Amino acid sequence: xxxxxxxxAAGAFVALTLALQLVSIALVYLRLGRQSFGAEETKAPPVxxxxxxCGLENNLEETLGTTFKLDHPKFEVLFCVASPSDPAIAVAxxxxxxxxxVRASILIGDDRVSGNPKxxxxxxxxxxxxxxxxxxxxxxxxxxPDYLRVLxxxxxxxxxxxxxxxxxxxxQGFWARLECAFLNSYQARWQLAADQIGLGFAQGKNxxxxxxxxxxxxxxxxxxxxxxxxxxxxxxxxxxxxxVRVAPRPFAQPIGRRSFTDVWARQLRWSRVRRxxxxxxxxxxxxxxxxxxxxxxxxxxxxxxxxxWALPVLFALWYGAEFMLAARAGWPRSLADVLSWVVRxxxxxxxxxxxxxxxGFVWRGNAMKVGDVPVQAAPxxxxxxx
Numbered sequence: 001x002x003x004x005x006x007x008x009a010a011g012a013f014v015a016l017t018l019a020l021q022l023v024s025i026a027l028v029y030l031r032l033g034r035q036s037f038g039a040e041e042t043k044a045p046p047v048x049x050x051x052x053x054c055g056l057e058n059n060l061e062e063t064l065g066t067t068f069k070l071d072h073p074k075f076e077v078l079f080c081v082a083s084p085s086d087p088a089i090a091v092a093x094x095x096x097x098x099x100x101x102v103r104a105s106i107l108i109g110d111d112r113v114s115g116n117p118k119x120x121x122x123x124x125x126x127x128x129x130x131x132x133x134x135x136x137x138x139x140x141x142x143x144x145p146d147y148l149r150v151l152x153x154x155x156x157x158x159x160x161x162x163x164x165x166x167x168x169x170x171x172q173g174f175w176a177r178l179e180c181a182f183l184n185s186y187q188a189r190w191q192l193a194a195d196q197i198g199l200g201f202a203q204g205k206n207x208x209x210x211x212x213x214x215x216x217x218x219x220x221x222x223x224x225x226x227x228x229x230x231x232x233x234x235x236x237x238x239x240x241x242x243x244v245r246v247a248p249r250p251f252a253q254p255i256g257r258r259s260f261t262d263v264w265a266r267q268l269r270w271s272r273v274r275r276x277x278x279x280x281x282x283x284x285x286x287x288x289x290x291x292x293x294x295x296x297x298x299x300x301x302x303x304x305x306x307x308x309w310a311l312p313v314l315f316a317l318w319y320g321a322e323f324m325l326a327a328r329a330g331w332p333r334s335l336a337d338v339l340s341w342v343v344r345x346x347x348x349x350x351x352x353x354x355x356x357x358x359x360g361f362v363w364r365g366n367a368m369k370v371g372d373v374p375v376q377a378a379p380x381x382x383x384x385x386x
Contacts (some may be wrong), residue, residue, distance in 0.1 A: 114224020160242025
């Protein structure tokens with residue numbers, strides 16, 4: 001048959017990429033099906049919860065409000081704001097007033113220890129935290145009542161950090177569904193699958209530290225040594241000979257409305273962060289969507305190696321498995337969502353290419369690039385109680 005070597009190569013490529021798709025989905029499908037428990041109350045240490053605020057985000061009062069409903073014996077909440085004129089302060093003040101039984105405060109100021117505005121905002125919270133266990137969680141994440149117990153329950157003797165990805169919920173419009181397509185059965189799935197095989201890595205939405213481990217590496221300012229605090233956290237933890245563990249399940253993030261420009265800019269930013277932080281892992285990312293396997297299958301059809309039926313079979317296996325995972329996890333999975341998965345996979349290659357075409361990005365109006373601000377010493381933490 002003409003094109004024999006090409007047929008073998010294309011067939012092997014389709015088989016390999018489809019196998020990776022199905023195996024990663026199977027790992028997470030089984031993981032989500034297991035009953036998971038958080039830490040027992042006797043093993044639930046006091047925790048300082050740091051939530052950085054910047055502007056009036058989607059559903060901000062709802063997401064911040066969940067911080068006050070955590071089922072944990074002892075915790076404090078520290079809202080960190082860079083500017084005294086930030087409108088998010090009023091939302092935090094309202095919630096603090098409505099929950100007098102929860103120890104909470106608002107810290108205002110901007111400590112320029114890095115080129116990362118979010119990290120600069122969190123430095124004062126780290127210094128003021130009263131407890132030795134500290135979690136940094138973004139303001140747009142909904143925290144379930146067992147949030148702290150789930151994070152602590154993932155900690156064992158070899159752990160140096162526990163993290164968790166977000167899962168997009170309540171999308172409004174197709175582009176918001178595209179955002180969920182990236183967050184849920186793609187990014188969260190790969191992060192959970194990596195943790196299943198012992199290669200866990202951090203995601204900046206949720207970072208759960210034991211203070212002494214980060215202080216031994218140079219303190220919170222060391223998180224500014226990379227473009228993003230999750231990349232730095234992962235490298236610091238692995239260098240210490242410890243593991244990054246991922247919570248058993250993602251935590252929900254209400255998406256609301258998005259434009260295509262919003263989604264593209266965010267995904268391009270994250271692609272560049274991954275490329276700059278872990279280039280060896282980023283290189284094969286171009287193979288992770290369905291676009292290239294579909295093109296390879298089309299080539300096999302054109303060469304006469306398989307019939308036209310091969311394409312619908314590939315689509316059924318690829319997206320059928322993803323649909324089953326979304327159903328198990330309770331993620332959006334309407335017909336429009338399935339279409340958004342196809343669009344997402346078509347964008348993976350151009351995003352991968354775009355990640356190589358620059359070393360910086362704009363985040364919340366701040367232009368960031370490698371080496372913007374050298375890491376400085378963070379303020380020493382005041383006296384604290386455990």
